[in-house]
Amino acid sequence: MENVRELFQILTRRFGFLNKNCCSAGGVDISLVQSQILYEIDHQHNPSVQQVAEALGTDITTFSRQVQSLMKMNLVQKTADPDDRRVYVLSLTTEGKFVAATIDKQINAYLDEVFSHMNEFERETVLRSLRLLMGAMSKTRLCCSTQDG
Numbered sequence: 342m343e344n345v346r347e348l349f350q351i352l353t354r355r356f357g358f359l360n361k362n363c364c365s366a367g368g369v370d371i372s373l374v375q376s377q378i379l380y381e382i383d384h385q386h387n388p389s390v391q392q393v394a395e396a397l398g399t400d401i402t403t404f405s406r407q408v409q410s411l412m413k414m415n416l417v418q419k420t421a422d423p424d425d426r427r428v429y430v431l432s433l434t435t436e437g438k439f440v441a442a443t444i445d446k447q448i449n450a451y452l453d454e455v456f457s458h459m460n461e462f463e464r465e466t467v468l469r470s471l472r473l474l475m476g477a478m479s480k481t482r483l484c485c486s487t488q489d490g
Contacts, residue, residue, distance in 0.1 A: 357373060366439065366440040366443035366444060366447075367436065367439060367440060367443070369414055369416070369440060371440065371444060374397075374399075374407055375407060375410070375411055376441075376444050377397055378393060378397065378404075378407055378408065378411060378417070379411070379416065379417070379433065379437060379440065379441040379444065380441065380444075380445075381393045381396050381397060382417060382431045382432065382433055382437075382441075383433055383438070383441045387430045387431075387432060388430065388431055389422065389428050389429060389430055389431070390404070390405070390408065390419065390428075390429045390430075390431060391428075393431055408431065411437070415434055415436050415437070416433065416434055416436055416437035416440055416441075417431055417432070417433060417434065417437055418431070418432055418433075418434055418437075419431055420432070
């Protein structure tokens, strides 16, 4: 029988290498975690610090350090929520939007290259299987909130 964990380990490692090697835009090098933060901020509507940290499954202290580094790079801004001054909302700066879009293009180009080695049926099979897997993962108690799937 195939070692399923090993398959996931290799897949995660290969995708990690992609992020490690390709995420630079406008002369700025971005780590995997930072690229995920930029992605979440870009895809949520005025998310709070807590919302993004929860979406990424990161503890708030580690997350806050990452946000601080992104703020120093002038990619992210943090502002107090006008309705609740205790809550801080994250948004991308103009430069942050450019960097997030550039990283998105790089990753999509990589995925296009990967899928170019498959025919249409194989591509659809992989995507359908990934959707099934994500749906199943969202139902387990051990991992993954339903906001992902």
